[in-house]
Amino acid sequence: MGETKSLAVVGGGQMGSGIAQLGAIHGLHVWLLDTDPAALSRASKVISSSLQRFVSKGQLSQAASTDALRRLQYTSNLEELRSADFIVEAIIESEDVKKKLFLELDKVAKRSAILASNTSSISITRLASATSRPGQVIGMHFMNPPPIMKLVEIVRGADTSDETFHATKALAERFGKTIICSQDYSGFIVNRILMPMINEAFFTLYTGVATKEDIDAGMKLGTNHPMGPLELADFIGLDVCLSIMRVLRTGLGDSKYAPCPLLVQFVDAGRLGRKSGIGVYDYRKLPKPEKPSPRL
Numbered sequence: 550m551g552e553t554k555s556l557a558v559v560g561g562g563q564m565g566s567g568i569a570q571l572g573a574i575h576g577l578h579v580w581l582l583d584t585d586p587a588a589l590s591r592a593s594k595v596i597s598s599s600l601q602r603f604v605s606k607g608q609l610s611q612a613a614s615t616d617a618l619r620r621l622q623y624t625s626n627l628e629e630l631r632s633a634d635f636i637v638e639a640i641i642e643s644e645d646v647k648k649k650l651f652l653e654l655d656k657v658a659k660r661s662a663i664l665a666s667n668t669s670s671i672s673i674t675r676l677a678s679a680t681s682r683p684g685q686v687i688g689m690h691f692m693n694p695p696p697i698m699k700l701v702e703i704v705r706g707a708d709t710s711d712e713t714f715h716a717t718k719a720l721a722e723r724f725g726k727t728i729i730c731s732q733d734y735s736g737f738i739v740n741r742i743l744m745p746m747i748n749e750a751f752f753t754l755y756t757g758v759a760t761k762e763d764i765d766a767g768m769k770l771g772t773n774h775p776m777g778p779l780e781l782a783d784f785i786g787l788d789v790c791l792s793i794m795r796v797l798r799t800g801l802g803d804s805k806y807a808p809c810p811l812l813v814q815f816v817d818a819g820r821l822g823r824k825s826g827i828g829v830y831d832y833r834k835l836p837k838p839e840k841p842s843p844r845l
Contacts, residue, residue, distance in 0.1 A: 551634075552719075553577065553634045553635045553663075553716065553719070553720050553723075554577060554578065554634055555577055555578040555579070555580075555632060555633050555634045555635070556568075556569070556572040556577045556578070556579045556580075556633060556634070556635050556636075556637065556720075557579070557580040557581075557582065557630040557633035557635070557636040557637070558572070558579065558580070558581050558582065558636075558637050558639055559582045559583075559630075559636065559637070559638045559639065559640060559650060559654070560582075560583060560638065560639035560640040560641075560667075561581055561582070561583030561585070561588035561589050561591070561592040561623075562583075562588065562592075562639065562640075563595075563693060563694065564639040564667055564691060564693060564695060565581065565583070565592070565637075565639035565640075565667075566581065566591075566592035566595050566596055567599075567691065567693070567694045567695030567696050568637055568639055568667065568691055568695050569581040569592070569596065569621060570596045570599060570600065570617070570621075570695070570696050571691075571695055571696055571724045572620075572724075573596075573617040573618070573620045573621045574600075574609070574613070574617045574696075575723050575724055575725075576620070577620065578620050578622070579620055579621050579622065580622050580623075580624055580629055580630055580633060581621065581622070581623050581624070582623075582624050582625065582626075582627065582629070582630065583623075583625060584625050585625075586625060589623045589624075589625065592623070593621075593623060596618075596621065597618065599696060600614040600617060600618065601614065603696075627653060627654075627657050628657060630654070630657055630658060631657055631658065631659060632659065633658065633659075633662055634661070634662060634663070635662065635663045635665065635716070635717075635720060636654055636658055636662055636663070636664050636665065637665045637666075637667055637689060638650055638651070638654070638664070638665065638666045638667060638668075639667040639691075642668065642669065642670065642671065642789055642792045642793065642796075643792070644671050644672075644675065644676070644796075647666060647668065647671060647676055648675070648676060648678075648679040649679075651664060651666075651676050651677075651679040651680050651686070652679045652680065654680075655679070655680035655681055655682060660682070661685075662685070663685050663686075663687065663713050663716060663717065664680065664682070664685060664686045664687075665686070665687050665688065665689040665717060666686075666687075666688050666689070667688075667689060667690055667691055668688060668690065669690055669736075669737070669739070669740050669789075669793060670735055670736045670737065670740050670744075670792075670793040670796040670797065670800075671735075671796060672706075672733055672735070672800070673686060673687060673688040673704050673705065673706035673709070673733050674706040674707040674708070674733050676706070677706045677707075677708060677709070683706060683707075683708035683709070684708050684709060684710040684712075684713060685709075685710065685713050686706055686708075686709060686713075687703065687704065687705060687706065687709050687713050687714065687717050688702070688703060688704025688705070688706070688731075688733070688737070689701060689702075689703060689704075689717055689720075689721065690702035690703075690704065690737065690739070691726075692739070693784070693785065699725075699726060699727050700726060700727055700728075700729065700739075701721040701724070701726040701727070701728055701729075702728075702729050702730075702731055702737055702738060702739055703717055703718060703721065703728055703729070703730050703731070704730075704731045704732075704733055704737050705730070705732075705733060706733050707733065734800070734801075735796050735797050735799070735800025735801050736793065736796065736797050736800070736801075740793050740797075741797070744790060744793045744794055744797060745794075745797070745805070745806065746778055747778045747779075747781065747782045747785075747790055748790070748794055748806075748808060748809050748812065749778075749809075750764050750768075750777075750778035750779050750782070751779070751782075751809035751811050751812045752809045752811075754779065754811060754829075755809055755810065755811040761779050761829050761830070764777060764778065764779055765777020765778065765779050765780050779829040779830070780829070780830065782812075782822065782828065782829060783822035783823050783828035783829050783830055783832075784822065784823055785822065786821050786822050786823075786824055787812060787815050787816050787820065787821050787822050787828050787829075788816050788821050790812060791808055791812055791813060791816045794806055794807075794808040794812070795808060815828060815829070
């Protein structure tokens with residue numbers, strides 16, 4: 550396992566496109582794979598816009614931005630990932646779906662390739678069990694959005710080798726990230742603490758303790774959080790929050806992790822947060838009121 554020179558990212562959503570952008574900026578040849586061509590088209594536009602913002606702020610040269618875009622390749626063909634040194638999975642937070650993907654990646658990827666998951670809560674040991682290379686499977690949890698947030702949470706499965714850990718740590722450091730290491734327990738570090746807080750904020754709203762605005766203002770101004778917990782839940786995605794709470798409830802076996810009924814109801818109603826236009830808050834553009842006629 551030598552120095553990582555090429556990176557493949559599976560999943561063209563916000564996390565996947567952000568991770569792909571990081572790799573391209575830091576000199577790696579990058580494949581971004583998604584089975585949905587529309588998702589790849591959106592990812593391409595998002596990455597181009599993001600790089601241009603870095604240029605406009607003086608944080609990246611125009612030449613470096615152009616070079617990064619040249620190193621990015623978009624594909625829907627899993628076979629094209631055969632030569633990747635390091636593969637990061639950043640798809641839906643479902644253990645069954647991730648296991649199926651890891652089984653497929655194990656067949657396609659070269660024997661020396663590391664298979665990493667960006668999961669925020671699911672057991673790395675169980676994901677690794679779907680492969681013939683558990684020693685080369687690891688958790689590499691980026692924070693959202695990956696190009697901005699400084700943290701990467703590294704999670705070793707039961708069989709993750711030291712060599713895999715050191716290669717993953719080196720890649721995260723190459724990306725300029727601060728690393729924290731977690732044992733392979735449900736939720737790891739960040740979401741083991743964060744998600745119950747968000748869930749409790751939903752209970753606070755559900756039981757009528759306070760309005761959503763006051764709950765968020767209380768945490769922002771009272772505890773110096775940059776975003777309130779309900780606002781943050783909308784940013785993360787309420788479906789993701791619910792999925793993680795269910796992983797915590799099942800994995801840790803404690804009823805204190807039971808999802809709030811209001812969170813469940815919002816997800817059932819398709820109110821997923823910013824990505825759907827409505828969650829706890831409504832982000833849909835309201836029609837502008839008509840200007841009164843100057844003759845009136």
